[in-house]
Each structure stands twice: as structure tokens, then as C-alpha cells.
Amino acid sequence: MKVNIKTISEVTGFSAATVSNALNNKRGVNRETSAEILRVAKELGYISEQRIRKIKFAIFKKNGRIIDDSPFFNLLIDGAEKECRKLGYEMVISHLEQSSPDYEEQVKWLISDNDAALILLGTELQGTDIDIYRSALCPMLLFDYYDSHMQFDSVLINNEDSAKMATEYLLAKGHKSIGYLRGDFRIQAFRGRAIGYRRALQNASEVVKGKYTFTLSTTMEGAYSDFLEILKGNPELPTAFFADNDMIALGAMKALIERGYRIPEDISLVGFDDLPFSEIASPRLTTIRVSKPEMGGIAVRKMHEIINHVGVAKVKIGVCTDFIERDSVQELREL
Secondary structure, three states: OOOOHHHHHHHHOOOHHHHHHHHOOOOOOOHHHHHHHHHHHHHOOOOOHHHOOEEEEEEEEOOOOOOOOOOHHHHHHHHHHHHHHHHOOEEEEEEEEOOOOOHHHHHHHHHOOOOOEEEEEOOOOOHHHHHHHOOOOOOEEEEOOOOOOOOOEEEEEOHHHHHHHHHHHHHHOOOOOEEEEEEOOOOHHHHHHHHHHHHHHHHOOOOOOHHHEEEEOOOHHHHHHHHHHHHOOOOOOOOEEEEOOHHHHHHHHHHHHHOOOOOOOOOEEEOOEOOHHHHHOOOOOEEEEOOHHHHHHHHHHHHHHHHOOOOOOOOEEEEOOEEEOOOOOOOOOOO
16 A cells, blocks of 8 residues: 555544644644654655665754864764765754754754754763653764663763773873863763773772862863962872863863973873874873774764664764873883
8 A cells, every 4th residue: 555645644643734744844743743743654664764865963062162162073073974975975064052942943853854864963961961862753873972771873982991091001101199180061971081090090909089180171271270270279299190181181281381390200191082282282292092083984884874774783882092102191110
């Protein structure tokens, strides 16, 4: 039997006009009605996800403090765009500001668009922010975020093991007192890095000392100002720090140098992300490199599999990192 709008209308009980408006993403149909109509349309074979030739890359901003202040994300998007072209998809970039009055309405139409797949850059997602996306009717993948309910496929950095590797490097260089420069906006990635930092110290039977943890702004200038103020109080400092990201590490480095500390002779520093600034800093920053364009490509290739129903199990893809040794860590020698 050929399925048409009239068939869907008869099955759902909604008028043909309502069915047509829902299928064409027109305004005037409430979220629950639209979801039911699209569900039935898929079940009856009226909608086929294999027809999808467009991928929407949505950038979620809770406050923009991570997304706006780092060139990291532009490189991710570049990699995704190149892979889209290679696989024959049109890529459309959308911006979702949670503070916008029409945020929920924007999300509703985004997740109800059955002609496109959705990759959500969820770096700034917190707590229940993901809940509004759970009724998505389009193929959806989380990027730089993981849903603990395991409802969505995800592609993200292997944050915990990477931070553990960085801390183990400092231990191998002879550092016993290793501090943590902690970003004040606790995104999921930072929480994973904190776990890796603690794991490395605990595995080495080193005590994690709270007095060596300092919470700083996630912008370079903010981290500089915050740490400069802290240093004016002459706190006890460790011999080395692991920082949540390069922006924090570079801001802290500027503050330390301004207060007369030598890097790395007095304080060693390791960052995370390998931003372009890290290579030209003085001294050059030792850090964790994330293959940013390749990570974007991985997300698109995974979405291609989802669209074409390759595999049914939801997966969490943790992208491995490289350790980049430069000039900001001093090797301590026992006398």
C-alpha cells in the first residue's frame, strides 16, 4: 500500500493539514503532535533517513566562555566541513544560545527536521541541558560531550587518560608536588581531566593536596588576572602545574613571570589542546595535542554510518591525543 499524507492522517487522527505542516516543519504544530506524526511517518516508511544529504552542525552555548575564547573549535568545524564535502553532504552551521528567549523553539525545529542529521557541539552542556534533545526525531550525534544515559552516539576527547598521561610525565621528570590549575566553568571535559590528574598522583602514591589547586577563569586574560591576584598573597606553590587547557596555562604563565617566577626553573607547566599560541609562547608550552580536524572528520564519518544504519549499538568514541614536549617543564634531579 502506498503511504501518503492521508494515510498518516488516518493512523494518527490528526488532520491532513496538520500532518502536512508537521512533515514540512511549519510553525503552528505543537512539539508533541509533531513528534507523533513524524514517528508514525517513519514507521510507515513515508520518511527514510537514507534520503538525508544535509548535516546540521549546531554549536551550543551556555555562556560562550569556552566556545568564544578558543580557536580550538574553528579547527574542529573545518575538519567536519571537509569530511562532509568528501561524503557528499551539505553542512549547515547553527548557533544555539541557551540565553536566547526563543532557544527552546529553535531546538524544537532543529531536532524535528527529518531532512537533516544533527551533530551537536556540546562542550558547554551542563547537567540537564541535554534533556530537551532526547525527543530528537532526526539522526543525532553528540560532539565533545557524552550523555551518561547512553541515548546518543558520541565523539569526544579521551580527557581522563590524556590528563593522566600529562601528570605521569611530570612525575617522571621528578616532580612530587604537582598542582592543578582548574577552570572555573566546570565543563564535562574539565571534570574528566581532573579525574585523570588525581588518578596519576594516586597511582604514584602521591597525596593530592588541595592547597595546590587554584581555580581560574577559562580565558587567557581572566586566568592571568585571577592568578596574579592569588600570587600577591604569596601562597605556597608546587614545583609543577597541570592546567585544564592552554588558555589557563598561558594566562597563569604570564602572571607567574610578572611576579618574578622563572618558567620552568621555578615552576613547570603543562597545558591541554596545543593551541597555536602554545608554540610561540616564551617559553614554549608543553601540552596535549588534540587532532582537531581529524576529530571533526570522525564525527561526520560516524554520522554517515548512523544515517545509513551501519550498526545499531550506540557508541562512545574517545579520540586519543599526543603529548607535545616543549620548554615549560624542568627535570628535577635529586642531589
